[in-house]
Amino acid sequence: MFPFKKNIILDRDSNRNLYLQICDQIIGFIKSGKLPPSTRLPGTRKLAEDLNIHRKTVIAAYDELIAQGWIKTVPAKGTFVSNTLPIIKTQNFSKTINEVYKNDKSNFSFHKRPYLYRKPNTVYKKEILRIDDGVPDNRLAPIDEIAKTYRNITQKTYHKSLLGYRSIYGNDELRNALVSYLNQTRGLHIDKDNILITRGSQMGIYLASQLLLHKKKNIIIGTTNYMTADNTFQEAGGILHQVPVDKNGLDTVAIENVCKNKTIDVVYTTSHHHHPTTVTLSAERRMHLLELAKQYRFAIIEDDYDYDFHYSHAPILPLASNDYSGNVIYIGGFTKIIAPAMRIGYLIAPKDFVDEAARLRRIIDRQGDTLLEQTLAKMIINGDVQRHCNKVLKIYKERRDLFCSLFKEKLGDYFDFDIPNGGMAIWVRLHQKYHWDDVVKIAEQHNLVLNHEWKRYDNDNSRHNGIRIGFASLNKEEAREFVDRMAKVFDSLNEETL
Amino acid sequence: MFPFKKNIILDRDSNRNLYLQICDQIIGFIKSGKLPPSTRLPGTRKLAEDLNIHRKTVIAAYDELIAQGWIKTVPAKGTFVSNTLPIIKTQNFSKTINEVYKNDKSNFSFHKRPYLYRKPNTVYKKEILRIDDGVPDNRLAPIDEIAKTYRNITQKTYHKSLLGYRSIYGNDELRNALVSYLNQTRGLHIDKDNILITRGSQMGIYLASQLLLHKKKNIIIGTTNYMTADNTFQEAGGILHQVPVDKNGLDTVAIENVCKNKTIDVVYTTSHHHHPTTVTLSAERRMHLLELAKQYRFAIIEDDYDYDFHYSHAPILPLASNDYSGNVIYIGGFTKIIAPAMRIGYLIAPKDFVDEAARLRRIIDRQGDTLLEQTLAKMIINGDVQRHCNKVLKIYKERRDLFCSLFKEKLGDYFDFDIPNGGMAIWVRLHQKYHWDDVVKIAEQHNLVLNHEWKRYDNDNSRHNGIRIGFASLNKEEAREFVDRMAKVFDSLNEETL
Structure with a gap:
């Protein structure tokens, strides 16, 4: 007989229950063929004695194995390894998977999209300081509150129904919470039918583009624009037309002129604040x-991704709050407030458009994560979201102020910038005698990784020399360190040109 | 002075901390204008006495309000309501949002997709028994294990980085776990580069379709096919060609004949088990x-959505396990094992295709929920997933057996069916003297809601009279109740025709 006593090793300090440890090991023996089908297992009393544990533990282990189909009890005869095991046998098919062949190249053709290509992100060592183009600080995410609320929800039996297939429009409670939340914080005047819950605001842009830009429809964007949005419009088949952007945002007189000569179907705006120039x-x-x-x-x-992050005065209400004709598709999300990985956003529009977007969403992703949506609903209702938002707003404002004063003090000779009224990044325009490519290269020697994709911001090839430098994700020490290293970078650059 | 003592009401039995209760109420007073900007607040000692609470609680409340920007402390003068409040003021824009205007119809045009239209699901009363077309029983979802694992992950500080923007391919740990899991359970021979994590298998179908079927490419599907997949192919621009499906699945000789006459770009198969006929x-x-x-x-x-649910013998390995030429895009997911709302799936393909799919995914949804992906990775590694899978497999097998024996015993005169080898539904072909439309109508009188969309399964208009009846989501009592009511439905139908 198979020597169970010798082969089963129990670790009483492990987090894993003893009975599960027994299960794991017996399953291992079955899988590896050490315990072939129909092998008789020792009685529970015997095994308990051998392993020096309570008999109840062995019974629990056997019950688990029976429930999983690994072993079977034959009345009056004993317990045996099942002869119809839930493991994989190849059936007259692929008898010889000996050679391991990993396919790198497909043998079929597919539609490639060069405009979607970007350099993959490199993983950097810890001592390296990496500057993003304006993302939240994950260290501030209200993760404990989320985990707590999430757990409370999962503990309620009646919430089991949230696990199933649910509305393609999103969780009802969240949609209801958003009606009040958006009407209050943004002066909208919507009801539930105007809301589609999405995964972050990017899905909103994707859905809207697919519905609006099919078959070479015309869309107006700013000269300098959020590149991911441009890619999304191209993917949908849209033709992009650029208009200038100045200190007051998109030039609407230029838009009017374009409209006089051409049928324009869509105008895209990041009203609060223009991406990338803030x-x-x-x-x-x-x-x-x-x-x-x-x-x-x-x-x-x-695309009002930045509405919640405005520092100088109260934000200007969105266009959507004053749209009485049904022209605005309002897109926002909670990823910047809560955490980028928790992708919940919304698309607000006239009901007929929301219905169509929901139908399209069904075939992309069926529905959202209803448990997470319910969690967010609760956090909006009990004020956690607004409270957290106010808290981080204060911190980001301080970081912006520190960044800008350090920039002015130590780097003012090398680039221009305006203090942004909001958001998470500063639009930095390098003086023409320098070039970002050189700055990025020297920066790496100082363990500083800058956003190297300055071309992303130059959609009309004007060489405006601007990039976004995110300040929100760096605390005070990191900000000081960054500026010090940058000063050294420019010192090196100046020496080189001497 | 504003009567704080009278207006602040504290509930000591509430789950909410006392200091947060104070915050909530003071914020309410500020928002409603009862405490205008620059109003002086009582000292902490005074308010503590008035409310009969510890002074520390009031200090905590004030600190919170200061952090949120609602109030400000002026040294040596006291604490005041802030005069730059984080609330919304309309700024020279939309001064008169008095009329509430909710837009039902948009004032712009967009591309409508009639093929995506379905009747919305009705919400039924509790006493009504609703029959689905084969979905898991959410009451069996391992929600406690998920919540526990999820919480453990969120409690680790080093996991904060999971909250940020991460790889568009999905969580690394999950991809690594899937390499072993899929190679073990499905006989695949892939590595990490062949894996893209998606939201459920539907996103995999969507991504593959968008890349493969652009500009009227040809795709072969079965006569009778999974309707949502058909819609997804149409949306991508594909031209659908049907071949027969018999007891052994797609007729591959028919496929060969089509290929001889036409350039075929894609063949779609639900190898295990054909949808809808199982x-x-x-x-x-x-x-x-x-x-x-x-x-x-x-x-x-x-599309191997049903691989894990095979009852009669071990499942046949997927085509992907024997693909040495780079032709198979293998799609699966965990929604049927874990829960439909927890949307995690995968697309397995040659690396070049996976790269392109990831780029497209970036503009649809950026990335997945990394915390949930990490949770699933842990559950795969510690065996929770496989254990749960084995458990429900056993339960579903029992339900299938009960269903089939009850059908045979009590409803055999009205329709034909074969015992399915796996999956969650039975393919039921009504005898030609009946019609599903009548059955559905009478069933409603018996508080029984059947899948009324029989046309979904009839993509060649052959009036084959088949629908899917899901058994997995009904326990024994519900199954008995269902069959009893069905018997009554047919009794009524027979009486009517007499």
Whole structure:
């Protein structure tokens, strides 16, 4: 008989229950063929004695193995390894998988999209300081509150139904919570039918683009624009038209001129704040844009990813709050407030559009994570979200102020920048005698990784020499360290040119 | 002075901390205008006395309000409501949002997709028994294990980095876990580069379709096919060609004949088990299909949603396990094992295809929920997933057996069916003297809701009279109740025709 006593090794200090340890090991013996089908197992009393444990533990282990189908009890005869095991046997098919062949290249053709290609992110060592283009500080994420709320929800039996297939529009409680939340914080006047829950705001942009830009429809974007959005419009088949962006955002007079000559279907705006230059679309231009939309019947995709992060004064209400004609598709999300990995966003639009977007969403991803959506709903209702938002707003404002004063003090000779009214990044325009490619290269020698994709921001090839430098994810020490290293980078550059 | 003592009401039995209760109420007073900007707040000692609580609690509340920016302390003067509040003021824009106008219809045009339209699900009363077309029983979901693992992960500080923007390919630990898991359970021979983590298998089908079927490429599907997949192919621009499906699955000889006359780019198969008819693609046909793919250079989308649910004998290994030419895109997911709302799936393919799919995924949804992906990785590694899988497999097998014996005993005169080898549904073909429309109508009178969309399964309009009846989500009592009511439904139908 197989020597169970010798082969089963129990670790009483392990987190894993003893009975599961027994299960794991017996399954291992079965899988490896040490215990072939129909092998008789020792009685529970015997095994308990051999292993010096309580008999109940062995019974629990056997019950588990029976439930999983590994062993079977034959009344009056004993317990045996099952002869119809839940393991894999090849059946007259692929008898000889001996050679391991990993396919790198496919043998079929598919549609390649060069515009979607980007350099993969490198993983850097710890001592290296990496500068992003404006993302939240994950160390501030309210992860304990989330985990707690999440757990409370999963503990309620009646929430089991949340695990199943649910509405393609998103969790009902979250949609209801968003009605009040958005009406209160953004001056919208929507009801539940105007809301589709998405995965982050990117899915909102994708859905809107697919519905609006099919078959070479025309879309207006800014000269300098959020590159991922541009890619999304191209993927949907849209034709991009650029208009200038100045200190007040998109030039709406230029938009009007384009509309006079061409049927424009969509205008894309990051009203609060323009990506990448961080300017705010002025109230006057917002009114003008809404009038144009009504007159020329185009849709406005208002990507308000930065609305919650405005420092200087209260934010300007979104275009969507003043849209009485059904022209605005308002897109936002909680990834910047909560955490990028917890992808919950929303698309707000006239009901007919929301319905169509939901149908498309069904075939992309069926539905969202209803448990996480319910968690967020609870956190909006009990005020956790707003509270957290106010807290990080204060911290980010301090970081912006520190960054800008350090920049002015130590780096003012090398680039220009304006203090941004909000957001998580500063738009930095390098003086023409320098080039970002050189700065990036020297920076690496100082263990500093800068955003090397400055071309992302230069969609009209004007060589404006601007990049975004994110300040929100760096604490005070890191900010000081960054600026010190940058000063050294420019010192080296100046020496080289001497 | 504002009567704090009278207005602040504390509930000592509440789950909410006392200091947060104070915060909530003071914020409420500020928002409603009862405490205008610059109002002086009582000292902490005074308020503590008034409310009969410890002074530390008031200090905590004030600290929180200061952190959130609602109030400010002026040294030597006291604490005041802030005069730059984080609340919304309309700024020279939309001064008169008095009328509430909710847009039902958009003022712009967008591309409508009639093929995506389905009747919305009705919400039914509790006493009504609703029959699905084969979905898991959420009551069996391992939600406690998930919540526990999830919480353990969130408690580790070093996991904070999981909250940020991460790889578009999915969580590294999950990809590594899947390499062993899939190689072991499915006989695949892949490495990490062949894996893209998706949201459920539907996203895999969507991504593959968008890459493969662009610009009217040709795809072969079965006569009777999974409707959502058909919709996804159409959305991507594919042209659908049907071949017959018999007891051994897709007719591969018919596929060969199509290939001789037309350039076929893709063949779609639900090898294990064909949707909707539940048959298994035989080993011989699998070999034949792989040979054809190699010869005619088409891609096979192998949607193996049902692989883990096979009852009669060990499952036949996927086509992907025997693909040495790089023709198979293998799609699966954990939604049926874990829970439909926890949408994690995978797309397995040659590396070049995986790279392209990841790039497309970036603009759809950026990335997955890394915390949930990490949770699943842990559950695969510690065996929770396989254990749970074995457990529910046993339960579903019992339910299938009960269902089939009850069907045979009580409903055999009204329809034909074969005992499915796996999956969660029975393919039921109504005798021609009946019609599903009538059955559904009478059933509703018996508080029984059947899947009314029989047309979904009839993509060649053959009126085969088949629908899927899900057994997995009903326990024994519910199954008995269902069959009893069905018997009554047919009694009524027979009486009517008499």
